[in-house]
Amino acid sequence: MADTPIPLEVRNIKKRFGDTEVLKGLSLTAQKGDVITLIGASGSGKSTFLRCMNLLEQPDEGELVVHGEQILFKETSKGREPADWKQVVRMRAKLSMVFQGFNLWAHMTLLENVIEAPVHVLGKPKKEAIAHARELLERVGLSARADAYPAQMSGGQQQRGAIARALAMDPEVMLFDEPTSALDPELVGDVLKVMRDLAAEGRTMIVVTHEMAFARDVSSQVIYLHEGRVEEAGAPADVLENPRSERLKQFLAPKH
């Protein structure tokens, strides 16, 4: 459909920390329903790239277009900054992030976590937000835990709760930063299952992960990053099954 805006377009993002250039010009287009997985060795810039997408990090160069809206930047003495923080707040509300360390708000119950941003950022009526939150908790299998605090839940439950919190925003795009890396192996499956369901229902997702089976089965596109550059990108069948670069072959080789 020509008239529905593209959920997220990222063009030529560059980012340096001090003297080291961590992202050396990265681009990506997430069409509606795309699941893009970012893979790469630790330190290759996956998290930084993801964090640039919702401006938790400020890219030094490059463009962001969220749901057709171009993000405006201005040059300051301290470097480039968003020109309009209201716009940033608005775009962040469209991109929900799921963190490696869950980051559910510790002083709120699970239900309170899920309704927090819809009520206070989007201005949704509380009653409506609660009803929606209960549906979402049901979906991620946590109905019984609505009144629990994060510290009372397992890592897997917290991460599924964090996914419910992300869904509550009705996001254009969901950003996942290694959502299963901090979990005990036996808890990973539940979280991946929820993510597979989301992909199946046509959610637009950008996922940093080391779960190759997930990447292979679910992605529309796989991007392999090496030292802040795209080394290889394409359909999972090409990138994961027939890697061209030596480095990617090494990276994918089973480690013993």
Place this chain on the structure above:
Amino acid sequence: MIDLHGYGPRLAEGALITIELAVLSLVLAILLGLATASAKMSRNWVLHRVATLYTTIIRGVPDLVLMMLLFFGGQIGINMITDMLYDRFGVDIFINVNEFIAGVVTIGLIFGAYMGETFRGAFMAVDAGQIEAGRAYGMNHWLVFRRIRFPQMMRHAIPGLSNNWMVLLKTTALVSVIGLTDMVRVASEASKATREPFTFMIIVAVIYLLIASLSEWGFARLQKRYDVGYGEAD
């Protein structure tokens, strides 16, 4: 029954002044403390310097000296301003530094510096991921502060707050030097007049203790409220 020689009502009034003074000073100290902590954590070096200067001065000068400086110095300063207004513009006003307000301002200023340290430590103890999640979900600075930073910070701040409050409460006894009739001053007048210092000082001590234990109970409840969600097993 203890014979108060008719000083009962005045003593009660004095106690009320002590309490009002302490509570208002506490409010001011908390506001100043939050501002100081924010200034010290900000990247703006001017704010940082000002806040550092403030805490250095307050911590280095005895409370009693500060109180007299602010009270008498404050009066002189205000007089200079009103004199100037008269000379320049013919405006004739006279402002007398009210002892009560001077007391609140001085104690508030002193404890604002200590609260600043308490709050700074408490703010830094909040996990960065919690703040980041707020930002990632579209909260602006104020919303992040109100909904996440502040409630999570309080858990770490309450022990220090409670401590500062106890010391602040006792510091109110110093205001008699600037002529405020708090309960210590009433008691000391009564002691001299009746030659029964023991009776009146015991009463004052008991009232302080009573306020202190009540506050301790209050702070324990507050701590419980802000500890919600942390580390309790299911």
